Amino acid sequence: MISSFTFLYLVSFVFWVTGHVVPSLWDRPEECLSEGTWPCRWSPHVFPNTVDCSCAKTEAEISKNFSRVPSPSTELLKFFLRGNALVKEIPDGVFRDVSFEHIIVNNTALRKIHPNALLPSKDRLVELTIQYSLLEDFPFQFLPKLSRLRFLHLQTNSLTSVPAIKSASLEVLSLSFNHISRIEESGWETPNLKFLLLSLTPNASVCLNRNKISKLDEAVFRPMLEALSHGDGSINVHGERERFQV
């Protein structure tokens, strides 16, 4: 499945209370409540090259705000969407030609991100975080194009399956606290992946054959087995050459 791991961290919290409370309109950041608030706040001077669209009420509002970039450059550092229950999607072309190094979405009702929204950032994006949200799907097939992406944090969403991941740059992939029952086991090309974090459903099948995993200790293994013991799941590590510490 995943080649060239130094360490593999599989985290299983099947008893963790799933489902978090998506923020309501009243949880919106306080600064969004006053009349005439812009959907996005651009802070090219205060906090260099950051745009925070946490106050947006719709995708269209974000899109409209990006139609004229108030910053002197289109190469920004960070995009934020936080504590927002109204924006459901990051649509195609929403950022126009503005690119980011970090895209951070936290505690939102976001269900979908269009891969083309990431296109302007394809040679700059280092971190993509979408957590505590409602993501049902993620454009994993777009990862090979994100040439500098090192951190992909998708924990606490509603993902159900993971295809074979291909990324030359990816170092950390976090998929914990989703509803994942299927992980594509062949075709992974992640030569720099060091941390893989996921939680399993009881019937999950995990295939770790033919990897270079050097350490998989009890603290990691036991919760996985406990989760799987409640269903028909399995872990297959057949063919490991390395010695396990179980």
Ligand SMILES: *[C@@H]1O[C@H](CO)[C@@H](O)[C@H](O)[C@H]1NC(C)=O
């Ligand atoms: C976008 O929001 C900023 C406030 O951060 C504002 O100055 C700018 O005029 C807005 N742009 C458009 C096109 O609405």
Ligand SMILES: *[C@@H]1O[C@H](CO)[C@@H](O)[C@H](O)[C@H]1NC(C)=O
């Ligand atoms: C994400 O949102 C949660 C809930 O509002 C908050 O507790 C947490 O600190 C946030 N994390 C980051 C990295 O912003």
Ligand SMILES: *[C@@H]1O[C@H](CO)[C@@H](O)[C@H](O)[C@H]1NC(C)=O
């Ligand atoms: C796991 O599989 C068993 C037998 O195939 C089935 O009865 C059970 O409903 C499944 N559990 C889940 C959580 O899907």
